[in-house]
Amino acid sequence: xxxxxxxxxxxxxxxxxxxxxxxxxSTAAALGYEVQIxxxxxxxxxxxxxxxxxxxxxxxxxxxxxxxxxxxxxFRDINWNIPNAVQAVVPGFESLATxxxxxxxxxxxxxxxxxxxxxxxxxxxxFIGCQMTVDLFGFEHGEFxxxxxxxxxxxxxxxxxxxxxxxxx
Amino acid sequence: MNFxxxxxxxxxNCPLPILRTKKALAEMQSGxxxxxxxxxxxxxxxxxxxxxxxxNELLSSAEASGEYQFFMKKK
Numbered sequence: 001x002x003x004x005x006x007x008x009x010x011x012x013x014x015x016x017x018x019x020x021x022x023x024x025x026s027t028a029a030a031l032g033y034e035v036q037i038x039x040x041x042x043x044x045x046x047x048x049x050x051x052x053x054x055x056x057x058x059x060x061x062x063x064x065x066x067x068x069x070x071x072x073x074x075f076r077d078i079n080w081n082i083p084n085a086v087q088a089v090v091p092g093f094e095s096l097a098t099x100x101x102x103x104x105x106x107x108x109x110x111x112x113x114x115x116x117x118x119x120x121x122x123x124x125x126x127f128i129g130c131q132m133t134v135d136l137f138g139f140e141h142g143e144f145x146x147x148x149x150x151x152x153x154x155x156x157x158x159x160x161x162x163x164x165x166x167x168x169x
Numbered sequence: 170m171n172f173x174x175x176x177x178x179x180x181x182n183c184p185l186p187i188l189r190t191k192k193a194l195a196e197m198q199s200g201x202x203x204x205x206x207x208x209x210x211x212x213x214x215x216x217x218x219x220x221x222x223x224x225n226e227l228l229s230s231a232e233a234s235g236e237y238q239f240f241m242k243k244k
Contacts, residue, residue: 027184030191031222109182109209119188 006035007160009168013042015054015098015113016064020169021046022116028165029123036163037120038156040130044137047129047144051114055098059087069103121147128155170229170240173201179208179236186212187219190241194225197243202228205239212237 006028010021021043025035039047045054058064066080087093105112111119121127131150134141141150149155160166176193178186186207193203205216213230216239220227228240 023184026188030184030188031219109180109185111182111185 003032003034004165005159005163006033007156007163007166008035008037009156010037010039010043010046011041012169013045013054015056015101017169018046018051018054018113019116022113022120024167025125026116026119026123029120029125033164035120035123035125036128036159037125038128038130038160040133044129044133044139044144046113046117047127047148049143049145051117054113055094056101057094058082058097059084059094066097067104069100069107117145121145126159170204171202172204172240173197174203176203176205178212179206181207182209183211183215187215190216190219191223194241194243199243201243203241203243205241207237207239208235209237212239216241 006025008021008025012018021037025037028035056064058066066082067078068076068080070076102112127145127148129144129148129150131152133139134150141148174193174197176189178189181189186205186209190203190205193205197203209215213232216227216230219225220241224244226242226244228242229238231238
């Protein structure tokens, strides 16, 4: 029997949005799916050799709970309501939030993005980088991990057209 | 219950328990039984779904004081 196919377009380049494509791809691969991810625009950041630049921003992100990963339970349960205007003018606020987020991720037993990406590669999830974005943002192939194929919209449809599930994220 | 291999997935969150289960099963023979320990409450539903989609048989699923124990027989 032909394996089921999952096609994903990954367009976001932040730490939080790095999770959905890698979690779903690695899991689908474990379930026997053939998986391909097309990384375009900011999504290309997820293919960088060095992933330490991925950040999460609470600024203009009202859905994000702002909780501390340390201290007694009553303290960790507080949802810090910091106004956008304050977040915007405090230097390093984004780096601080990213640091706290990474601490929370490790504490809750959630895999890191480098680990999840490696699990996808181990499971033979195929990564396609959008060549147009590489040109547009002035990237070089050397900045990205090996084993990526570069292509355009037609390359995506070649696989997506035969997929059972197709997701844009 | 008798088992051939044990997997400790305690402290790991979605999707790691499933990915580790898949990896452990890949190293086993057909008919052998894998015991999985986990603390992720989501793993209860996920292990059922994994078994259903991969054809491996979930022999039992139990919870005791915040820990989950699964026995899965390889297809």
